[in-house]
Amino acid sequence: MKQIFSIKSPIWQILAATLLYVVVLLITYDKQHSPAEGFTPARIGLFVAAALAILYSIIYTTAISRYNKRNPHDTLSITGVKPAELRDEDEGMRMITARATERVYRYHSFALPLSMVFIALSDASAYGVSTILFLLTLGHYLTYWRGIWPAFGEAAEE
Amino acid sequence: MTLNNKVRQARTQLGLTQSELGVKVSVTRQTVAFIEKGEFAPSVALALRLAQALNTPINELFWLEETAQ
Numbered sequence: 434m435k436q437i438f439s440i441k442s443p444i445w446q447i448l449a450a451t452l453l454y455v456v457v458l459l460i461t462y463d464k465q466h467s468p469a470e471g472f473t474p475a476r477i478g479l480f481v482a483a484a485l486a487i488l489y490s491i492i493y494t495t496a497i498s499r500y501n502k503r504n505p506h507d508t509l510s511i512t513g514v515k516p517a518e519l520r521d522e523d524e525g526m527r528m529i530t531a532r533a534t535e536r537v538y539r540y541h542s543f544a545l546p547l548s549m550v551f552i553a554l555s556d557a558s559a560y561g562v563s564t565i566l567f568l569l570t571l572g573h574y575l576t577y578w579r580g581i582w583p584a585f586g587e588a589a590e591e
Numbered sequence: 592m593t594l595n596n597k598v599r600q601a602r603t604q605l606g607l608t609q610s611e612l613g614v615k616v617s618v619t620r621q622t623v624a625f626i627e628k629g630e631f632a633p634s635v636a637l638a639l640r641l642a643q644a645l646n647t648p649i650n651e652l653f654w655l656e657e658t659a660q
Binding site for chain 1 (some may be wrong): 617618619623630631633634
């Protein structure tokens with residue numbers, strides 16, 4: 434369990450993507466079905482999502498700060514462009530990251546064209562396109578996670 | 592050709608854990624585990640550091656073996 438919520442685990446990105454997906458669905462629903470003013474279920478949902486986003490930011494920032502205190506030679510940046518889940522502490526971890534990113538590349542090489550064809554043929558609505566993009570994102574992180582799993586799996590000291 | 596090694600044997604002879612060896616050669620414990628399992632071929636520099644840390648000649652620590660074609 435501790436490994437799953439490690440700061441270098443893609444679970445953080447999966448949670449953020451899920452939250453974003455919910456927000457996009459609520460905004461889409463609000464634009465299409467809600468009156469211009471007043472509290473609607475969609476707007477209340479957006480307030481809850483905003484509160485969850487603030488909570489997520491506090492937890493994630495705290496987790497990064499704690500990691501940086503424990504690993505002063507391998508610090509992570511909250512605002513940087515390098516994703517925290519990329520493992521590059523040494524050449525062994527870089528090998529794991531290289532294998533995992535190759536898996537992600539292969540995943541996108543078929544998932545993206547398939548999604549484009551699906552959107553074109555199904556005449557997908559705004560909900561449909563958001564859902565496909567969310568599923569693509571989920572697939573991206575799960576594929577990467579599966580690739581870096583050996584680095585997490587090597588938990589026991591031999 | 593496959594790369595074989597006896598890193599685990601040399602390490603246990605010295606009574607070192609994977610973490611302790613990792614600290615000596617500046618890599619993570621996971622990387623030591625990958626090398627021992629033959630899942631990762633280390634760079635020349637890391638192989639030399641391992642040989643030094645384990646007091647073993649590099650050609651005794653790592654060797655190539657013919658594989659059936």
